[in-house]
Amino acid sequence: MKVLVPVKRAIDYNxxxxxxxxxxxxxxxxxxxxxxxxxxxxxxxxxxxxEAGKVTEIVVVSIGPSQAQETIRNAMAIGAxxxxxxxxxxxxxxxxxxPLAVAxxxxxxxxxxxxxxxxxxxxxxxxxSNQTGQMxxxxxxxxxxxxxxxxxxxxxxxxxxxxxxxGLETLTLQMPxxxxxxxxxxEPRYASLPNIMKAKKKSLEITKPEDYGVDFSPRLSVxxxxxxxxxxxxxxxxxxxxxxxxxxxxxxVI
Amino acid sequence: xxxxxxxxxxxxSIKPITLNVVAAALAIDADVHVxxxxxxxxxxAEEAAKINDVTKVLxxxxxxxxHRLAENLAPVVVDIASGYSHILAPATTFGKNVSxxxxxxxxxxxxxxxxxxxxxxxxxxxxxxxxxxxxxxSSDALKIITVRGTAFDPVGAEGGSASIEDVASKGxxxxxxxxxxxxxxxxxxxxxxxxxxxxxxxxxxxxxNFALIEKxxxxxxxxxGASRAAVDAGYVPNDYQVGQTGKVVAPDLYIAIGISxxxxxxxxxxxxxxxxxINKDEEAPIFNVADYxxxxxxxxxxxxxxxxx
Numbered sequence: 001m002k003v004l005v006p007v008k009r010a011i012d013y014n015x016x017x018x019x020x021x022x023x024x025x026x027x028x029x030x031x032x033x034x035x036x037x038x039x040x041x042x043x044x045x046x047x048x049x050x051e052a053g054k055v056t057e058i059v060v061v062s063i064g065p066s067q068a069q070e071t072i073r074n075a076m077a078i079g080a081x082x083x084x085x086x087x088x089x090x091x092x093x094x095x096x097x098x099p100l101a102v103a104x105x106x107x108x109x110x111x112x113x114x115x116x117x118x119x120x121x122x123x124x125x126x127x128x129s130n131q132t133g134q135m136x137x138x139x140x141x142x143x144x145x146x147x148x149x150x151x152x153x154x155x156x157x158x159x160x161x162x163x164x165x166x167g168l169e170t171l172t173l174q175m176p177x178x179x180x181x182x183x184x185x186x187e188p189r190y191a192s193l194p195n196i197m198k199a200k201k202k203s204l205e206i207t208k209p210e211d212y213g214v215d216f217s218p219r220l221s222v223x224x225x226x227x228x229x230x231x232x233x234x235x236x237x238x239x240x241x242x243x244x245x246x247x248x249x250x251x252x253v254i
Numbered sequence: 255x256x257x258x259x260x261x262x263x264x265x266x267s268i269k270p271i272t273l274n275v276v277a278a279a280l281a282i283d284a285d286v287h288v289x290x291x292x293x294x295x296x297x298x299a300e301e302a303a304k305i306n307d308v309t310k311v312l313x314x315x316x317x318x319x320x321h322r323l324a325e326n327l328a329p330v331v332v333d334i335a336s337g338y339s340h341i342l343a344p345a346t347t348f349g350k351n352v353s354x355x356x357x358x359x360x361x362x363x364x365x366x367x368x369x370x371x372x373x374x375x376x377x378x379x380x381x382x383x384x385x386x387x388x389x390x391x392s393s394d395a396l397k398i399i400t401v402r403g404t405a406f407d408p409v410g411a412e413g414g415s416a417s418i419e420d421v422a423s424k425g426x427x428x429x430x431x432x433x434x435x436x437x438x439x440x441x442x443x444x445x446x447x448x449x450x451x452x453x454x455x456x457x458x459x460x461x462x463n464f465a466l467i468e469k470x471x472x473x474x475x476x477x478x479g480a481s482r483a484a485v486d487a488g489y490v491p492n493d494y495q496v497g498q499t500g501k502v503v504a505p506d507l508y509i510a511i512g513i514s515x516x517x518x519x520x521x522x523x524x525x526x527x528x529x530x531x532i533n534k535d536e537e538a539p540i541f542n543v544a545d546y547x548x549x550x551x552x553x554x555x556x557x558x559x560x561x562x563x
Contacts, residue, residue: 011382013518016385016517017382017385017386019386026381026382026386093381093382094381094388094390098363099354099363099364100357100358100361100362100363100364103358125382125383125498126381126382127381128366128367128380128381128382128383129364129366130350130354130366130367131354131357131364131366132354133354134324134350134351134352134353134354134355134358135354135355135357135358136358137324137325137355138328138354138355138356138357138358138359139358141429142429143325143429143430144324144325144351144355144430145430146324146347146350146351147347147350147351149492159433162347163347163492163493164347164348164435164493165346165347165348165444165446165493165501166437166438166444166493167435167436167437167438167491167493168435168436168437169321169432169434169435170432170433170434170435171321171323171430171431171432171433172430172431172432172433173429173430174428174429174430182499183492183499184492218363219362219363219392219393219394220363220365220390220391220392220393221390221391221393222388222389222390223376223389223390223391224388224389225381225386225387225388225389226386226387226389227385227386227387228380228384228385228386228387228524231524231529231543233529233541233542233543233544233545233547234541234542234544234547235544235545235546235547236541236546236547236548236549237546237547237548238548239548240548240550240555240558240559240562241562243530243546243548243559244559244562244563246546247507247528247530247546251507251527251528251545251546253450253506253507253527253528254450254474254507254563
């Protein structure tokens, strides 16, 4: 069984982002970039299935700048067997490559690679759209198991436990299927040095958007990007009595 | 053109978030229809018809719509989409699951999680966990949108008298089926709809100690939330989590107890009207956003608070 795992290079989750001075976007130059955390969970899940003998090949795909090769190598160091980069210089957070274009490109790759399962992050932590998996599923006419916290392979089916508002829900999906990962699905491993070295020798094919016939022109134009209005905090109270008094008589919220 | 709102409901009644989505729709245009797709969902449809300013309710009632499976629900929306300029759904796990599927089938680039409406084409949406706000203008003829409920004041649940019209289900796609669910049982208000939210963090120390947070919540009729650290430590279930990767809340009063205030947590609660922080570390970043910060040991302050309220 073959699994495809799309991964995205995004600003590292520990970085405090800065809005560009001209309000056209978020500063990405000289900022630490990493694999999107939800995608790292996806590659870990695929790797665990491979280690359990249920998966024979993991193909990792990224759409982004030349530097996204590093992201693909990271995924290979965890467990992917080979990689495909769709290289573009358009921004991948906002005002550039959008989820629909990504889903169309991934569909073209799925048509060629014929995986049984696509496992991908539920959202990237830059544009926070949470769309690509569902869109890919729609374009392929496949089943979808979004926000997965547990994945159990059956015979031609896969049971996906989903994190929904109010609790958990389990669906049985007919394969082929799309699964999008939530945080509690697994804890990604740290890649070992030997595996990092091995990853450098794995096959990485570099392609262009034109190879897939997908129009990358954005449908959403960015009017402006601003920082949210700052919250004025820092007020202190000295005692529980003072707190209750303020909440009752000043804020009038209790 | 009219606007379609995809209602979130449990077949018997409409979820309150639907009222916030209708409010966002009314900020775009006046003619708002609501789709209630479910099984034996006549009660929910009747409730939808009473929502203030809704002009028409579309009811799709079929067995295959019982578990809100995106594969079965999306074709119902696609089938009626041509009559609408905008299709709105809540940015909940329900809306996030189904809406992009509809958008892709209609070759439309969805606009996720809008927090403001500028005009019929232009919307604000938070990006980077709310650390930036992007204003985007859509060039698609049809706009498919998910709405951040806390950003729009709900319309009245009563006062409307819309007509109810049946629309067809498109059958069972046969791609997925419901197997089971485990829902948290609680009499407390829903986290995203509560007027008061009490959240605990790693400082609470254990699942047993969370009873203290719950006791305070019950005293105030509040919902209980948690930071990701408390969820990861196993003190409470995942659906308690407030933050970038959990729920976004904006109650009148948010009380953060034993929470340091990581960026990820602040992203989920800094829209609250009044924020109270109780933490023994006076350097904790949560105090920077708190209206009323109390530097104290929570195991002293919270019991005192419960006693004196």
